[in-house]
Amino acid sequence: MTVTPAVEEEEEKKPTGGFPPDETRLGIISAVIAVIITILLPVLPAVIKAVGVIFTLLWGADSVRKTSKYGLGTGVPSIGVLAMGYGIVGAILGTAFASKTGYAAGALGGVLIMGGVGYLSGVMSNSEKFIGMKIPGLERGMMELGLAGSLAMLLQFSIVAGSLNFDVVMDKAISTGIIALLFILSCMAMFHPYNACLGPDERRPRTLMLSVEISGLLCAILGIILVVTAGSMWEVADGVSLVIFGALVWLVFYVKFVKAAMREAYSVVGTGLIKTIE
Amino acid sequence: MEPIAMLFAWMLLIVFLALIACMFEDLESDTGSQSNPNSQVQLAPQVGQVHRFFNKAISGEAPAYAMYCTIAGVIAWVLLSKGVHPIMAIPIGTIVGEVVHVIFATTAHLGRTTAQKRFEQPIYLDVLYGHLLPIATHGFMATLCITAIAYIQSNLGTLSGLPELNHPFALPMLAFIWGITVGAIGSSTGDIHYGTEREFQDRPFGEGKRVVYHGKITRYAECGIRTQKDIVGFCVKYGGPCTGLTFGLIILFENWRTLVGMIAGNYLPDLQATAGNMAATIGIVLGLMIGIALTVGNVVIVRWARKRYGPFVGE
Numbered sequence: 001m002t003v004t005p006a007v008e009e010e011e012e013k014k015p016t017g018g019f020p021p022d023e024t025r026l027g028i029i030s031a032v033i034a035v036i037i038t039i040l041l042p043v044l045p046a047v048i049k050a051v052g053v054i055f056t057l058l059w060g061a062d063s064v065r066k067t068s069k070y071g072l073g074t075g076v077p078s079i080g081v082l083a084m085g086y087g088i089v090g091a092i093l094g095t096a097f098a099s100k101t102g103y104a105a106g107a108l109g110g111v112l113i114m115g116g117v118g119y120l121s122g123v124m125s126n127s128e129k130f131i132g133m134k135i136p137g138l139e140r141g142m143m144e145l146g147l148a149g150s151l152a153m154l155l156q157f158s159i160v161a162g163s164l165n166f167d168v169v170m171d172k173a174i175s176t177g178i179i180a181l182l183f184i185l186s187c188m189a190m191f192h193p194y195n196a197c198l199g200p201d202e203r204r205p206r207t208l209m210l211s212v213e214i215s216g217l218l219c220a221i222l223g224i225i226l227v228v229t230a231g232s233m234w235e236v237a238d239g240v241s242l243v244i245f246g247a248l249v250w251l252v253f254y255v256k257f258v259k260a261a262m263r264e265a266y267s268v269v270g271t272g273l274i275k276t277i278e
Numbered sequence: 279m280e281p282i283a284m285l286f287a288w289m290l291l292i293v294f295l296a297l298i299a300c301m302f303e304d305l306e307s308d309t310g311s312q313s314n315p316n317s318q319v320q321l322a323p324q325v326g327q328v329h330r331f332f333n334k335a336i337s338g339e340a341p342a343y344a345m346y347c348t349i350a351g352v353i354a355w356v357l358l359s360k361g362v363h364p365i366m367a368i369p370i371g372t373i374v375g376e377v378v379h380v381i382f383a384t385t386a387h388l389g390r391t392t393a394q395k396r397f398e399q400p401i402y403l404d405v406l407y408g409h410l411l412p413i414a415t416h417g418f419m420a421t422l423c424i425t426a427i428a429y430i431q432s433n434l435g436t437l438s439g440l441p442e443l444n445h446p447f448a449l450p451m452l453a454f455i456w457g458i459t460v461g462a463i464g465s466s467t468g469d470i471h472y473g474t475e476r477e478f479q480d481r482p483f484g485e486g487k488r489v490v491y492h493g494k495i496t497r498y499a500e501c502g503i504r505t506q507k508d509i510v511g512f513c514v515k516y517g518g519p520c521t522g523l524t525f526g527l528i529i530l531f532e533n534w535r536t537l538v539g540m541i542a543g544n545y546l547p548d549l550q551a552t553a554g555n556m557a558a559t560i561g562i563v564l565g566l567m568i569g570i571a572l573t574v575g576n577v578v579i580v581r582w583a584r585k586r587y588g589p590f591v592g593e
Binding site: 077130148191193199210213221229266273 | 378
């Protein structure tokens with residue numbers, strides 16, 4: 001019986017331009033886009049906000065990948081769920097701040113607090129005095145998860161409710177139960193890519209395509225929800241354009257992913273027997 | 279009809295739907311090897327055992343089912359609020375949920391198989407296409423039942439003539455909660471194929487397994503190469519119904535104790551707020567009693583099984 005020899009860890013090549021940008025650049029781009037869209041221009045149509053959602057979720061998926069890479073492959077979903085846990089708390093805090101202070105920029109407070117909490121939990125997990133996991137980059141990963149989760153949730157609140165006013169968000173996104181959908185699909189967009197591509201031959205660009213694909217699905221479903229909850233000045237156009245945009249993004253990245261996977265697999269066969277060992 | 283009789287009737291309908299839902303959920307997770315045998319499918323190529331299994335790694339079952347059920351619930355909720363009849367709205371929502379399920383299933387299988395490139399695991403297209411329909415159909419049954427449960431619960435009061443008894447949570451939220459529950463139960467119960475190590479049943483309880491045997495469970499069936507369809511056939515006799523029974527009993531005991539508590543505490547049928555505390559207390563005490571009875575029953579059964587069947591002696 002032949003047992004495949006143990007695989008040596010390979011140093012990952014740094015991506016050189018193109019899709020997707022490296023971690024730091026991706027983080028900065030996503031954060032800037034999301035902040036501009038959520039805070040400075042809350043009256044934009046949902047499609048523009050959806051672009052922000054896609055970028056922040058991509059950032060989150062990259063952080064999940066980075067954080068989970070040191071594990072054995074278990075616990076990837078938990079990291080994504082943790083990120084959205086931070087996200088929901090941060091977004092609700094953010095909307096509360098925004099309503100209390102009267103400035104839309106107050107929503108950033110929740111995001112920053114969750115970034116701090118994430119950093120703190122990363123430090124505590126790594127520190128010898130507490131858990132002592134010693135995972136390289138965990139502090140930064142957790143902080144990014146907190147930031148990305150909160151920003152993604154804020155953007156989705158503002159798509160569904162049409163504003164970041166606490167009462168409106170409560171009324172349209174939380175007591176209707178839509179928050180369950182926002183939570184679970186954002187989780188999926190963060191952890192499903194790495195969870196589904198797990199293995200020694202996982203490749204970053206291919207993994208991240210999946211995140212964009214799921215964000216596209218999320219946008220399409222959000223568009224359908226807008227039929228009921230629409231509250232912005234764009235009315236029906238908001239929902240319809242979001243559905244079309246989401247479906248297009250989904251289709252493009254789904255086809256791209258399937259093609260990439262089939263191209264990079266060991267082989268693609270119509271049918272066949274398994275390799276005999278004995 | 280009397281509201282109390284109606285409440286009990288709806289409760290029994292929910293129990294029946296839960297039984298069907300969890301049975302199909304368990305069989306669906308067998309079709310996609312999401313729970314049964316999950317880690318072995320991932321491990322097998324790494325020890326040289328190339329296989330013809332579908333690797334449906336959509337996280338754990340609990341978040342995955344939460345997702346399908348929430349999508350189904352949200353779409354149904356949108357349609358209901360636009361005045362569509364529930365008998366149309368719930369299946370349409372479920373179809374959308376299952377479309378998403380199939381999309382996730384393909385990406386998970388392709389992604390994981392491609393990531394096993396260096397172990398020479400090919401993508402078998404017949405495995406990919408051949409499993410999507412069973413996954414979608416089993417998943418449809420499970421999601422449909424869960425969405426129906428969520429609909430009935432969120433409108434329970436209106437349906438039985440006491441509108442005050444409507445569930446405080448909205449339909450999508452209930453679908454989310456029941457989705458997580460059905461996934462968690464399906465993932466922990468009824469995995470008789472892998473959970474009891476089908477091909478290692480002659481080992482004493484709790485014995486570990488040498489690494490060379492890892493992944494063997496994915497290779498050959500009684501006749502020919504094993505695929506998940508063999509596993510579904512194996513599990514449908516006991517594993518699936520057993521899982522359904524678990525979820526059905528949980529819902530039955532939970533609702534039964536609440537209703538009996540409400541009646542015994544004189545909360546029903548007049549809905550007097552003063553009787554609320556008494557009703558809750560009786561319900562909690564009844565629940566504790568059921569819990570104790572189940573624990574004792576379990577201990578007795580396990581003792582009896584170990585004594586009766588014990589470790590297998592002799593090869």
